[in-house]
Amino acid sequence: xxxxEQLGRSTWTLLHSIAATYPSTPTPKEQSDIKSFMxxxxxxxxxxxxxxxxxxxxxxxxxxxxxxDEFGNWLCEAHNEVNRKLGxxxxxxxxxxxxxxxxxxx
Ligand code: FAD
Numbered sequence: 001x002x003x004x005e006q007l008g009r010s011t012w013t014l015l016h017s018i019a020a021t022y023p024s025t026p027t028p029k030e031q032s033d034i035k036s037f038m039x040x041x042x043x044x045x046x047x048x049x050x051x052x053x054x055x056x057x058x059x060x061x062x063x064x065x066x067x068x069d070e071f072g073n074w075l076c077e078a079h080n081e082v083n084r085k086l087g088x089x090x091x092x093x094x095x096x097x098x099x100x101x102x103x104x105x106x
Pocket of ligand 1: 009045053078
């Protein structure tokens with residue numbers, strides 16, 4: 001099985017990068033696509049305890065995908081929830097775009 005820590009670091013980079021390139025004003029289709037992606041991601045993530053907890057989290061806190069800001073903050077909060085569970089420091093979510101934003105975004 002994959003190394004849970006290394007897999008986690010790579011995966012968070014991918015997810016936050018997807019948020020950074022998510023449209024500021026997404027169409028209904030783009031919103032439903034990101035929700036489907038996150039639902040299937042949470043189902044297929046190859047760390048089964050992680051996946052189970054993350055699926056439960058997503059049932060309590062539904063994906064917010066109305067804009068890049070909304071999705072980026074939702075994801076940052078989800079990552080912070082995992083940080084808390086693992087006893088890691090939380091991240092200041094007002095800074096997520098500064099960290100992960102790229103020229104790819106628009
Ligand atoms: P990571 O948490 O991997 O973060 C990488 C970098 O992102 C950090 O160094 C920091 O600079 C930055 N960062 C930190 N918090 C945020 C934030 N909120 N928003 C934006 N950037 C941030 N591991 C387990 O042992 N048990 C689990 O149940 C578990 N569940 C997981 C669920 C998911 C969906 C994912 C993607 C990973 C999960 N992991 C789990 C892995 C875990 O979250 C870490 O990735 C792993 O422990 C390595 O941690 P790290 O200290 O390198 O930093």
